[in-house]
Amino acid sequence: MTVLMSSINTLRHPMSMNILNKNTLTSLPSSQKRSLMGFVKNALGLDPSPSPDDPTPENRFHPWDQSPSPDLRERAARIRTLAKCPVTKKEINYTCPLSGIPTHHSREAWEADKDYHQSKRYEILKKVNIYEHDLRSGRPFPEFDFPLDQIHDRVVNLTNWDLFFYTRNFYSMDTEFQLAAVTKMLSYPMTIGSILHQFSPYSLNPKGPITLEGLKSLAALRYSLYPFQRKSNISLKLHDRPMRIFILGARAEAQLPGHVWKQLQFLFPDQTFEIHFIGTECLLNNEKNKYIKSAIPVVKKIDETMKLIYHSDYFHVYHEAQDFVPYDPYLDVFFTFHPGFAAPETSDLWMGDTMKALLETKCAIFTTGFNKQDITNDVEIVKARYGKEMDTLMDPIKNSYGSTKWELNDMNPQEIFQFNMYVAGFRGKRYHTIKR
Template structure:
């Protein structure tokens, strides 16, 4: 029982005040949604105003070191001298002097400063210390909802990802998911890539992809082979694995969620492949196996593929259950051409399995395809003509040795396979 009516009146007035504030916020939110207006940004949301710093004055020691590396090792495209001038638009060192920066017509005409500015903001956002709710990935897909693989936006929406309101949030997630979802977009029954002439898939490509889908969707077939396939994981070989081998297991699990009735072994091969989380893994000097759960395992082989192929460690290969992916290998690059184009490509053709490969740009991938056809044209079938990868990373990257060279991971994709039937002269 209250001793006085005053506290009671105050409490009731306070409650009414709070109710009016809640109602006001609700009405404002309703009007904003009805008019299609964006919600007001939070103080920690990545924006130009709170993420832009010249790299040589950055609050991040790592980015200050990158600026020093650029100045020490890169050369000005106009003068050929060392780089001493930081672009005022991008905040990244790019030229020897302001005069050289002003004279670089191609740099300004191609709007490179605007792209470099995004690189700057992306890198500062990753080091900002903010929370990253966009990394809270969804779990398994319910069977009453279909996944749409037409593009990143529809994939995120139909998979119930966190709503990413800025391009900077989108960049961090697409860079991480580009590898598994690129693979899924090719193999999935709802793949956005169609048969030529309306799409990039050739007739031989359709045969290879159909064989893989035969194993991926066993419930759609009642033959003894499809039943047998369910007892063996599908093997996805990733050659020359680097960054993709360091992705956490829950990222690769996003791939498996798109094929809920199938089990997988993701096999990373290459001297640079490494396990980011060594706990809960088994193996020896030759390979390490990390089991994510009963449906997916990650296997690490820090060797060259042609050496493993000669040892027949993966024999026999099965076009219904094995597929290869090579992410931006640089088949035609002077630095890596010799490593790839001899024993490794010969071994890939020998497997008779589909090989999908990506490039940083259309030119990068086209050069790879031209060299493959020039050296092995009579020994391979084209499965997929070069096309823009719908699930390439949206995050711009920077080459520290040439700060005007910007690129994005997995921008274009193509595929080939060793000929299964060779022509016979009559």
Template sequence: MLCTWTLRPGVRSAHRALRASGLPCIARRQLMGFVRNALGLEPPPSPMDPTPENRFHPWDQSPVDALRERAARIKTLAKCPVTGLNVEYTCPLSGIPTHHSREAWEQDTQYHATKRYETLKKVNIYEHDLRSGRPFPEFDFPQEQGYDKVVNMTNWDLFFYTRGFYSMDTEFQLAAVTKMLSYPVTIASLLAQFSPYSLNPKGPITLEGLKSLAAVRYTLYSQSFNNSARAGGVTTGGALKNRPMRLFVLGARAEAQLPGHVWKQLSYLFPEQSFEMVFIGPESYYDRARGQYVRSPTPVVEKVDETLKFIHYTDYFHVLHESQDFFPYDPYFDCFFTFHPGFASPENRDTWLSNTLPALLDTKCAIFTTGFDRDDLMNDVALLNEKFGSEMDILMEPTKNVFGSTKWELNDLNPHEVYQFNMYIAGFRGKRYHTIKR
């Protein structure tokens, strides 16, 4: 049984009709908003409601101090793609500093032909919306999921609908919420019984990937499995050992700063299982009181509730692995994630290749990694195949992440480069069965 938004019957019927129309989800939201207004079921829009018009300000003239400072930083650090000189001119279409001068802006035919300014404008208006001071009812997340209700994980739209989230009718609401939820829901979409990712050849999951995911899912759904077996007169083996599932996040930074109620969305989807979120890396613990990242010689533990705990290790994974802090590893209870790690990036390559990746492969547990875009992920996967091809199994071929963030981000060092968190995803694991020559 699917749960529904708390809408009036007339609106609910109109919403179902729109879903059957085949329109893209954003177009449906816009049309749905029109239907509600036409039927007089909602008050007139507030001047605080976000629109592209009332959220657009050139960053160097922004009413927000932080964005004026960011514009100044771009002008200090970025170079014009046409002249190679410092960026000094703010694009009038996007409101973001992009070129050295108006002449250089006009001469950049690629910039105009690709309409890059349209995406940059989205970066602009999303950042202003987050700092606008408007109410954010979309952050009022649902809590426990009823056992008689199924969550549809086909896409963001159906996930929000069947999970009972606030009805998000604008791109601004989607951008704000999906950026926060991308991390826990990406993990949930991989581990869930009704994952949107299917087996090859129709989907990206390989046979080895199915084996690893089946082990984790057996843990997550063991109680339901055993209840069903007993109801059918089948005697199952002993219950699984009672310990939390460990979800390791390597190179953690933003992920480790998400509030507990955001990560609880993962926990709510698997109510029979307790979790330990293990954040690892030099920037895995941010002390809000001191306003800085803190290194600790011992793990920093934060208990959200009885079913969810955060554990911050501020050293590198290979150091902890060599000291056997996490032994023994169990493919039924342990799973690893690296969110846009940049395995192939020049600044990170040596650390990953010489230390961390060999330690990761040694665990023999499933590892999933994401990238800012397709090229970012493909470079990482190519490096993995080149350096560890004979030592690993591919669990998930590179594919678009169903639950990537919809919010556009900007690289201040190159304002022409935009990206979204967790846009693509892949999986691998240390090889469990090696070929034997006879």
């Protein structure tokens, strides 16, 4: 603060910007230079006029059926083909003028939909519209220039996105467009990191969602994640392998580039990781744009501390073949991102052999949902079918690292959601030894 005030005082004198540049700025790290110069320019009104290419709700809004993006014109056509009007139950032929997205059969049906207008659902649909156009706008995306290793004398604050970005020295994201683009991408690794980290925003019951059994599982994982904080390092060699993070039903998260997943490892610099993506949609052939199967795991090595490994079949197949044994609750953890345990179209795939295999590992399992109802349904169906065989680790709660980007379901364009909005946790019950 002293440096900042002295720098502002120099602006009262001639050639003050030269003095500031030559003297003060040379002694500061680049990130502080940007912050200091930004503060000074804002204070004096020296910022240049906004570029017409800078994203705003006005210049990013286009009706999808008239979009400059072929992708969104095709998506509008897909909605018209797949979705039904909520009022008439007929095909959708009318584009809402407020959101720019096809939503109803006709203008008359649109006007008659009182719930749509009273809930102002069109406001969120408009956000969906402008976010999608921004991603296709061709503007520079400096927010994707992610930071590298954390400075050792700076502590990461995981309370929320804003404090995380600030303490990790991310590019300053001042608009909803930048936040939407980055949080959707980082939501997957940061959901994992925020749960496992010693400074997790989730605390123990009754103030937080973590149960006593959850604390036991997290304590075991953190024992491995922070080896140099142990009172004794005698057991350092007991776990001589990377920590394995299994992501079941992997889809979009399996397509994230390595530098995005590397942000997870930067939170735990003393640990190495293997991230195992498991599922029939985890391995995408980009040239043919279709999912493929591989008889052997496909390995992508990011560096010496992280590998991404793709397994293109269901988890219970590998579990029955004992490909991953032995499981270790100190070094293995499972995640399922909005799996749809209770969804009619996917419930049978999850709630049979796969769920039995998951619970048999006795390792922590965390799952996310698109909204509160989604996560509640998923947790309840697991409890209903396997209640006597499982322990709750984390009660359903809003995810501090859910995506801020709004999405919609093409089969029902009024169904809007955000990725990883809620999170919960459970594991197979660990029975205590009984003396006889």
